[in-house]
Amino acid sequence: MTARETNMRREIDATDIQAIARTAFGSHKSARYVLLRVVQPSAARQWLRGLTPTSLAKMSLKELPPEISQIAFTAEGLRALGIKDTILQQFSPEFVDGIANNDNRSRRLGDTGANAPTNWRWGVGEKEAHILLMLFSTVEQIKALTDRMLDQALAAGLSKVDILSDSDMDNTEPFGFRDGISQPTFDWDRPRIPGTKADQDYTNLLALGELLLGYRNEYGLLTDRPLLAASEKNVDILPKDLTDHGDLGLNGSYLVYRQLAQDVAGFWRWVAGEAARSGITKEQQAESMVGRKLDGSPLPDLPVGRSIPGVDERYSGRNDFLFDTDPDGLSCPVGAHIRRANPRTGDVPGGRKGPLDSLLTILGLTTRRDRRPTSSTLPWRRNTTVWPFIRSEDDAVASARFHRILRRGREYGSKPDPDLGHDPAIPAPETGIHFLCLNANIARQFEFVQGAWIASAKFAALAGEQDPLLGNREPFPTNPIADPQPTDGFTRPGAPPHCRHASGLPQFVRVRGGAYFFLPGLAALRWIASD
């Protein structure tokens, strides 16, 4: 299929898309994540037929419907509902494998040591969910909604794995940082043609196919998804793709769920100690690890007001910044959480250029000795000993547009007061984030961000440090291959004495459960539920 063919626009059917693809239901302050298992397939299918997940079309109403449900399935769930293997195998391989069933995947995602799936509260074995029912409502109404929905599910013979609640922390995650600021903007009206010269610069506007299946993605192609031959049963329920197959994936997405428990007291205890050692405030220390200030504003010295496709005025001063002015991480450490989770790089280092420079850059060469006149924050000239080559450290992380996710998480638990958490003898009640995100290609989006950027101790030519918030701090490689090397460092660059390499970071975030789900379009849901 050529890029041009896939360019053909398809009208978007808002009644077929679950609304979570476009909204976090922020005005509904309460959420429940109901994890269920199918016991009797036909009863479960009948129950599914009675559900009415809120579609995107409802979002054009003035007010959110008071009760909102959204639904997603694991591969095991689809299997338990009676979906044939030949169809199941057409879903993404990562989804079919599941998040926790493969040692290599666990190694890559950092799910080793305390994070290992064997320690999870849900997500493996008997506790592997089949169905995720997400309920959103007001604080007053959520309980009644949950009870009602659960009763119906149990009556249909489903069994409950767990019900997880969020808690409203006013858009602040438990460590105390403002969250939910930076998100990719999706090209719902689809004028975007990806891969043009403009993408040599960072873009926050992404092809819709990075979120929903059935639309072209950042390669201008349709991501693999199940297409059903006309002979499959009930295929008429499904919309048709261009080749007249039943399009089971259309308007669907993959939903990644990880329950992440945060050790808030431990975090601030370590941060305070480290801050004292290096003579800065504990807020400054914590902010350098996250890459934003507590109130969510960008770190000082990062020029804002950069024009970035897909970042509109509403975000001016908060999200219109890049890291290209700060190659050495003097303003925002290269290893900071937000810089790992989204390095904001375009397709080529240094952004858009003239034809000769572009050609040279493709070959890894450059004409300019001092390629970064913008790095004025640097008190010394850059090391250019290998000119005319582009310093490969500067080019280690490119093309962020292929590795973005849409976050839909919510906080849970009760947030301890950071100033009170000094007595480690009193265990604090658990708190953390129900980390949910949507993407069309789990391997290239979520797993890449989590594995190559967040969990990797070698991200962007760094060494010996993982994400300062999320790292599992497991030494790597492990014996007997070699003497294990620490991964528990964090470098906060800067001219001495501000440059510091901290070591011995404890683990602040633990994975408590997780799964890969498929969030179907509503026609696909009807097909799944059909007998």
Add this chain to the structure above:
Amino acid sequence: MIPQDSFIIVAKIDPVQLDKLRSLLKTMTFADRTGMADPDNPLVRFRDFDEIHFARFVVLADNTLNDRAHYPQLPSREPFYLCFMVDCDGSADELLARMAQRPDGLRTIFGHCEEFGQTTDLLGWLRAHRVKPAASYVNWVGRSVGQVREEARLHDLLRAALSGIEKSEPQKILVRLRQSIMLPEPLKPAPPTPLSWRIRNVAHLLLPFVVALVCLALFPIITIVLLGVGSVLFVIALRWHEQTDPFVDQPYDANRVAELRGGEDHDVTNQYTAMGSIKPGRFRLWTEVAILYGINWVARHIFTRGSLARIGTIHFAHWVFLDQGRRAFFCSNYDGGHEAYMDDFINKAGFGLNLSFSSGIGYPTTDWLLARGAWLEQEFKRFQRRHQIPTDVWYKAYPGLTAHDLARNSRIRNGFEKAAMSDDEIRRWLAEI
């Protein structure tokens, strides 16, 4: 400078011995780390050979011969080969001779191959089975294993010492650091580059220009006409092939991928071995030969300092023809996970993938040899996973270190040995530690 070299031994496996050979190779690895060589395994004690960077044993078992159904002129079966590949410092032939002085392990292993008997002269046999790669890449020409190790040690010591030194003037910090470091042995200066290597390298560099000049000088008109007509014919033939090559489905085999994954991400560096058939006919083969000549030339003379075009994560790589050009295999040692490696390659150098692999049967369709192909992302990824084969035994001399680490450690060493540095230079140097 110590130049790098490699040997690649390829020998036909006696088909009845195939399974036995595989289990034997398994004994050379750690039980719960698929494919990771135990450096002290009794068959080939890699640890004893200080000049080895990377080594691998691979049973070249083609997974994609069925694709030849589209090409009845090709035989439907091919032999299994055992490949033993080593990247080393100095002369690979001398290393091979030294390894053959401990014959028992190698005899046991190659005893599973055809034409190898009790009385075979091991070294002679190995030499006879050496194949020359069509193209090779070395991340940093001249960086030896010894240097890698001593620079890594220096970095560890400096990092530890730095945290104990109080903040003051850069020059003072430098003096303190230099005083406080106790190296177990002094850093070794790079030995002089062998003259023979230098001469051969310059000759290799100049060869294409000399040939071109000689042709132009002796037969100017014929050369220009031939080149012009040749290019036009080439482009016509290329487009014709690109538009008529049969489409080969690239199904995804979950079990195979799971097997391959089992051998990945035990270290910061991973191995990659892939093989497949080349499209029959002289056009594709000669194109491939020419392209690999070009890749080899730029790799040897231009990309010798830490990156191949924009890819800075490959340590060593080789492209090798098999069976008189009916097949080829490719081996590399790269940093990071497999998915990241492929994404990096597609996004930074997809044209390079297209150039070097599009003559393979089933490769996603290219346009003008450079475009599309690898950018058909998922089709390409299935193609390469399907052609990948497990590396049975894989050895790396410096676990835990990436190519970026090695380059940084060298910069740190240079600063450490520099007679005098300005304040700025010292700051920059300290920041790297």
